[in-house]
Amino acid sequence: MRAVGAIVKALLTLGISLALLVSTATSGHTLDPTTPTVTITAVSGYAGHAFVYAQVSDATVAYPAPTGTGHQSPYVAEWVPEPIASTSCPWIWAVYVFDRATMRQINDPPPSAPAPNFGTTTMVCASPSSTPVGQPATADATARLDLDLQVTAAPAVATAGSPSVVTAALNSALTQDLNLYLSMAIIDWSVTSWTLDFGDGQGATRNGSIGTVISLPHTYLSAGRYDARATASISGHAQAAVYDRYGAVHLIRRTFALVVSNDVVATARARPSRSYIPPQATVGVVPSLGSGSAAASGAGFRQIDALRGALTTLGVRLLVVREGVLRIDGVGRGLGQSRLTGWRLDGTPSDAPDGSGTTPGIIHAASEAMHLQWNMPDRVIGAQIQEYVVPVSLFVETSFPDGHVANYVIRSSFAVSVNFAAQSG
Amino acid sequence: MSRRGQSVLYAVLLMPTLILVFALAVDLGTLQLQKIRLRYAVDMAAVTAATDVDTGTYSRTGRLQLDATAAVATAREYLLRNLSELPNTPNAAAIASSADITVVNYVPALDPYTGMRLDRPAVCVRIRVPHRFDLLGWIGLRLVDLTVAANAEIRT
Numbered sequence: 001m002r003a004v005g006a007i008v009k010a011l012l013t014l015g016i017s018l019a020l021l022v023s024t025a026t027s028g029h030t031l032d033p034t035t036p037t038v039t040i041t042a043v044s045g046y047a048g049h050a051f052v053y054a055q056v057s058d059a060t061v062a063y064p065a066p067t068g069t070g071h072q073s074p075y076v077a078e079w080v081p082e083p084i085a086s087t088s089c090p091w092i093w094a095v096y097v098f099d100r101a102t103m104r105q106i107n108d109p110p111p112s113a114p115a116p117n118f119g120t121t122t123m124v125c126a127s128p129s130s131t132p133v134g135q136p137a138t139a140d141a142t143a144r145l146d147l148d149l150q151v152t153a154a155p156a157v158a159t160a161g162s163p164s165v166v167t168a169a170l171n172s173a174l175t176q177d178l179n180l181y182l183s184m185a186i187i188d189w190s191v192t193s194w195t196l197d198f199g200d201g202q203g204a205t206r207n208g209s210i211g212t213v214i215s216l217p218h219t220y221l222s223a224g225r226y227d228a229r230a231t232a233s234i235s236g237h238a239q240a241a242v243y244d245r246y247g248a249v250h251l252i253r254r255t256f257a258l259v260v261s262n263d264v265v266a267t268a269r270a271r272p273s274r275s276y277i278p279p280q281a282t283v284g285v286v287p288s289l290g291s292g293s294a295a296a297s298g299a300g301f302r303q304i305d306a307l308r309g310a311l312t313t314l315g316v317r318l319l320v321v322r323e324g325v326l327r328i329d330g331v332g333r334g335l336g337q338s339r340l341t342g343w344r345l346d347g348t349p350s351d352a353p354d355g356s357g358t359t360p361g362i363i364h365a366a367s368e369a370m371h372l373q374w375n376m377p378d379r380v381i382g383a384q385i386q387e388y389v390v391p392v393s394l395f396v397e398t399s400f401p402d403g404h405v406a407n408y409v410i411r412s413s414f415a416v417s418v419n420f421a422a423q424s425g
Numbered sequence: 426m427s428r429r430g431q432s433v434l435y436a437v438l439l440m441p442t443l444i445l446v447f448a449l450a451v452d453l454g455t456l457q458l459q460k461i462r463l464r465y466a467v468d469m470a471a472v473t474a475a476t477d478v479d480t481g482t483y484s485r486t487g488r489l490q491l492d493a494t495a496a497v498a499t500a501r502e503y504l505l506r507n508l509s510e511l512p513n514t515p516n517a518a519a520i521a522s523s524a525d526i527t528v529v530n531y532v533p534a535l536d537p538y539t540g541m542r543l544d545r546p547a548v549c550v551r552i553r554v555p556h557r558f559d560l561l562g563w564i565g566l567r568l569v570d571l572t573v574a575a576n577a578e579i580r581t
Contacts, residue, residue, distance in 0.1 A: 285487070286484055286487075287483055287484060287487055288480060288483065288484045289478060289480055289483065298484055298485060301486070301487035303487065304487035304488070305483075305487065305488050305489040306489075307478070307489065307579070307580060308580070419489060419545050419578065419579060419580075
């Protein structure tokens with residue numbers, strides 16, 4: 001029994017020791033969560049401006065960890081104000097930095113360091129004129145994010161039926177306190193969605209991480225003035241950093257969300273009246289004797305000679321008298337470019353032998369040759385020579401400066417003077 | 426003088442006249458026949474040369490013209506061929522090479538050899554051929570020059 005009692009007593013002692021160890025290990029580095037007060041005010045705006053205001057208040061005024069980019073430093077520090085009676089710096093902070101894992105001071109002064117060194121190599125002059133001791137330290141830290149949304153429409157005056165581009169650009173300005181005792185920062189904010197109302201009953205929404213600028217094309221189908229409105233939905237975090245007496249940082253994060261909206265007047269004017277004046281053109285031919293192919297080059301002629309009884313090959317050309325004209329609101333805005341796509345021989349068959357002449361009424365490609373023959377010379381009526389007239393329909397494609405392409409059929413003709421056969425004198 | 430003597434006298438006086446008339450008739454007939462043959466020869470040469478159309482100019486201008494160089498060469502070639510076949514036409518090569526040949530491309534114009542009006546491009550040819558009389562040589566008329574001209578308008 002005595003052995004059992006001894007075992008129980010030992011276990012009880014061990015448990016109490018462990019409990020004390022745990023309590024001492026945690027109580028010195030915890031933050032009283034009721035002490036810091038974090039408030040966030042997010043104000044949405046519909047005239048192009050919105051802002052977020054974040055504030056942290058902490059009367060504890062504990063000291064932060066020493067320098068370092070991370071909030072959770074591997075070192076901890078204790079800051080001790082020391083009077084030194086200097087005119088330039090009556091008080092200094094003596095900073096004692098410890099390795100967090102071993103709690104061993106890492107900034108001991110070397111033995112040769114001149115006195116007074118307060119047992120540290122890190123000293124900070126707090127103020128040249130006042131002491132940090134006994135004065136209320138900064139109890140508040142604030143951060144403010146200002147958002148300005150600009151909406152533009154390009155072109156400023158569009159043509160109904162033509163595309164416009166509505167662009168919304170969000171500019172931001174951020175101020176935040178990152179001071180010795182407290183820090184208040186706004187981080188991780190972004191636009192979560194864009195909504196564009198084009199003002200004509202149509203709109204668009206883009207979700208996800210888009211960025212602070214968005215451009216969307218839109219076509220106003222009818223003339224008028226439209227209130228194009230862009231709305232950005234924004235969310236993010238405000239983060240306060242407070243420190244306990246041992247330099248351990250405690251982060252307090254709060255989310256915020258707001259919207260900022262603005263509009264622009266997009267004007268669409270009535271679509272101008274467009275008219276396309278057809279080109280004026282006639283047929284020209286490039287003659288050659290025999291039944292070969294058409295000449296690939298050379299200007300065409302409206303009147304040619306031909307030998308009686310000889311098969312004549314004719315390359316068909318488009319002779320443009322006046323190009324097609326693009327008119328906008330009655331004013332000429334440019335000339336078209338016409339090209340021959342095909343032709344058709346009208347009228348009656350020529351005297352060419354069967355199978356060798358061109359048959360009327362059939363549409364041919366522009367590059368194809370016309371084959372004709374005349375076995376009788378020009379007629380003479382009333383002492384006037386009557387030349388042959390060959391009617392041809394031209395198939396013309398005209399491209400206008402605005403990209404419009406029109407096809408026309410132009411009826412034309414060319415004249416042929418058929419010479420007599422040889423005669424001797 | 427008896428009647429018999431008078432007849433002999435008439436026969437002696439008229440015989441040379443009759444012979445002269447006969448010779449004139451024969452040689453002039455031969456001359457005309459030769460002129461017709463030469464006319465055909467020149468005509469055919471001109472007609473053949475009138476088929477040398479300048480195709481390049483035709484395609485470039487739409488107007489029919491003759492290829493002057495080719496037409497002159499063709500005319501001489503066919504003159505030589507045609508004259509070589511004719512009787513009583515020695516030295517055809519010399520005649521053909523010395524023939525006057527003109528290509529008229531710009532009309533209206535006049536044939537430089539005949540004065541004929543030309544309304545279309547044409548080849549004009551003229552030759553001079555010496556002709557020897559057979560019988561008239563008795564009276565000293567042995568040789569005459571025959572000049573034959575022709576033209577042909579452009580054709581196929």
